[in-house]
Amino acid sequence: MMGRIDTPVRKVLNYAADLFLKTYPVVYVHTVIGTDSGGRLAVKGLFISDDEQGFRQAAELSLKVNFEILDKPLKKVVVWMDPAEFRSAWLCNKSIYRTRMAIADKGELIVLAPAMKEFGEDPQIDSLIRKYGYHGTPRVLAWVKENEDLRDNLSAAAHLIHGSTEGRFKVTYCPGALTKEEIEKAGYTYEDLSSMMKKYDPEKLKDGFNTMPDGEEIYFISRPALGLWAWKGKLGD
Template sequence: MRRVLIIPPDFTRFHSNAGYITNVYYHTLTQRGVEVDILPALGTHEPVSREQAAVMYGDIPYEKFIPHDWRNDVVKLGEVPAAYLEEITEGLWHDPVSVEINRRVMDERYDLILSIGQVVPHEVIGMANHSKNLFVGVGGSDMINKSHMVGAVYGMERMMGRDHTPVRKIFDYGMAHFLSWRPIVFVLTVTTAPGGDIRTHGLFIGDTRLVLEKAIALAQEKNIDFVKTGIKKCVVYLDPSEFKTTWLGNKSVYRTRMAIADGGELLVLAPGVRRFGEDLEVDRLIRKYGYRGRLNILEAFEKPGNQDLRDNMGAAAHLIHGSSDGRFTITYAVKDITREEIEGVCFRSASYDEMVKRYDPARLRYGYNTLPDGEEIYFIPNPALGLWINREKF
């Protein structure tokens, strides 16, 4: 073996333990004279910074990390046909999807490709990772945009926490038809992080779909929390080192929406959120269209004058996912975005410094808390690590 490509998650999956695993693989291989390249699965996220790389991946030289350019640095392998999309979405989607991937995945100079990641409930696909790490993490714009939109149209609450969703079937099709001959081995973790300390419950390694299925079974046990009845007030904390945009911070919306009661309230404590989109174009689209609900976004999506939204289906899907459709209120408590900007995208706004006096993450414990004045809240210190569901309605 002469050359290996490692595809780990980026800093948004810090608690996956994939950083440590990547470090172990890197040193084990390089000590044996193997050349190793590292291509973080960014999707549309910002490249991993030098500081993030040091925290997550340890002493791997920063120059070994290759930024993924989802718009330009990909090759087209084929497409998932429209007829198949119609079949798996119950007739809700009618267009084919191009299968694009970073050109390095197809580089035959690599003797082994290690796709490392965490299996956890996910708003777009149902359960994250495996082929998603490839077709979204280092995939191209058509696959990223359309897969997200397929998930939004089909309905995220029909998919979260489940295997064999329409979006998962798109990726499975891509694996079977276009990547089956590539030397790809999946390294999948199932983790939780009580108190911020990573706890690894399972590690699944192999080159088949079986590793995904085994990991999903464990993640459904470890990463889905059922509450007995709908939560009236949910308070979610976003670690500023991990969440700097609502694009990522809206995991607080996605992962709790199945647990919050009708007429309830979601308060997002977001001291590190400074803008909306991960890149400037997506940020502009969020500001333009706002989190106005599924029907409003679909209506805007169909209007001939809104080509910018059609050209960025992933953003359109994100706007759908990030709205409660009026079922509960969403309040962002921030430090570096103005009230006018927050309200401009259809969230309620609050001062982080004011809210943290009453809802101090350092004092709240995970789950139900009763405050001195009798108010009952449900506190979640990191929404990325789980999925919360009202058992009465599941």
């Protein structure tokens, strides 16, 4: 549903707003954030309304500003997680769900996460992620039925689904403060951060396609939270 304006979830939200909020003075404020010519964050649009039109206009602009549509699926994607922002898998997994529509079957996503030290943003979520891991939708749905702790925390269950590749491609995490055992137990592949930073130096890479000294082609993303990536074959209509 990501990258689309009209979705089942949006229809539910609109229905609820029409049914319950018509008599309240609700105002919706939407911003579209991109980068300027110098690579700095910049507001590209501000939309304020008391109905869904502001959302629709913001979404239409966001498709132009934030959505990267590629001509071919990507075999290897390297994502940099800014240590000032990303310290947990809960946040670092933006690298997965923002790029999944662009990555080729059997491809690889390498996540450089120097400040990553935990899985959840609070102790309860962290414990649940460590207990169950990212092992695909069918297993998570079964766990929800079988386990009260996960059933009582559906946001954690949803996160476990969002963070899974459903076995379609590999995620290699390079965290600053989590061990190989912790990463692999969660369902990902582990690589040493320092060695991978030497191979894929964010200071030397440019956003988009890069050809490495050994001839390897990678696609680099420095700000995954700002965009959505997909190749044309995943978009259907």
